[in-house]
Amino acid sequence: MFVSPRAAVRRRALVAAGAAAVLALALPACGSSDDNAMPGMHHDASASATHSADPSMSGMPGMDHAGDGNGLAAAKDGYRLTSADSTLTAGRPAAYRFTVTGPDGRPVTRFALDQTKRMHFYAVRSDLTGFRHLHPAMASDGTWTAALPALAPGSWRVFASFTPDSGSGKGEDLVLSRTVTVPGRATDTPLPAATTSTEADGYTVTVTGRPMAGMAHPLTVRITEGGEPVTDLQPYLDTYAHLTAFHEGDAAFAHLHPTTGVDGGHGGPDLSFHAELPASGNWRLFLQFRTGGTMHTAALTLRIS
Structure with a gap:
């Protein structure tokens, strides 16, 4: 388990x-994305670093495989992170849209607060030299939108960290993830x-x-x-x-x-x-x-x- x-x-x-x-x-509450305006929040840890796709993080859309835990799965305990976005535009900000579906197959719309937020969203580059931490906005139908800044080309893994506030998983802390590609020339950085x-x-x-x-x-x-x-x-x-x-x-x-x-x-x-x-x-x-x-x-x- x-x-x-x-x-x-x-x-x-x-x-x-x-x-x-x-x-x-x-x-503060669902729909907030205040971190986007905070200086220093969305800079790469190594500003000049670029990277190449890491096979362990790559995959066709919908083909993320479950790991042994630690957020390396797109689905867990009946909850699934889904998104039509498998590729982001290089060189400019992008909106990553995703939905969390529950065991009944429907989008989850009720989330508990965790550290003042209902959804924590992370993006990390395959070589771990790029990092983003956002608080996306949720529409009434359960679709979340994370306003990502321009990302360097290569493979990224995105994580959704949340706690359902209804259904069979109520109160359970979950972390789900998928991979996304930013096109362009990419160089691996140690x-x-x-x-x-x-x-x-x-x-x-x-x-x-x-x-x-x-x-x-x-x-x-x-x-x-x-x-x-x-x-x-x-x-x-x-x-x-x-x-x-x-x-x-x-x-x-x-x-x-x-x-x-x-x-x-x-x-x-x-x-x-x-x-x-x-x-x-x-x-x-x-x-x-x-x-x-x-x-x-x-x-x-x-x-x-």
Whole structure:
């Protein structure tokens, strides 16, 4: 039985609620796409990177095969992510339209709020050097539209993360995905080497801790600027940071949450997480945080043994 990373984190967070050492690692209402206007939210982690299609992420329309979990399936527990869009226009913004159908075959129109949103939509390039996190708008018939910025040519995997608010899957966290192609010349870009520190918009993000595959370990993220601790992080999606991870090779998905309490615009410099990534190897982590009304995205490669 597939259990989403978010559901697993929530259960473990409840068990560890009284222990400060146990922490959670790591998109307003239906129809919102506010992140599209946030500076820094939709830039590639490597601005000059292009890529080629990865066979493990490619496929004919409707031919995405179910993985062992971690969002690598177009269908799960009777719910299916469907879309007529298998190709996006290169070099300009595009609207990706999709529907989630339920076990009865009908479009689902009732979704529960998760971190203030009813749908979190992600797009990641096959080489993990491109990343987007959006909150699409839903029409009354259950059709969602994600307003994607211009994407580099190559193969991308798109993920829909949601919780049905009716039907047999009510309350169940689900992550479904499909592949989409952006035409054009594409060059593969090697994943940046594993590291514990990275720079983003003048901020330094440092990760400490030694997570191991399939095991829960504490992990801390520290954010500094010019060598000084940052203490003015602003709330984003009811937390001080949003962390998403993708596994090198298959793009397995992990959506993880910090447990640090929110106290207005006074977050940082340290954010505590409960790290549990299911597979060994390299994971590309994308940390999103906000200061002065501006969204920042920091990316680094974490090696999990």
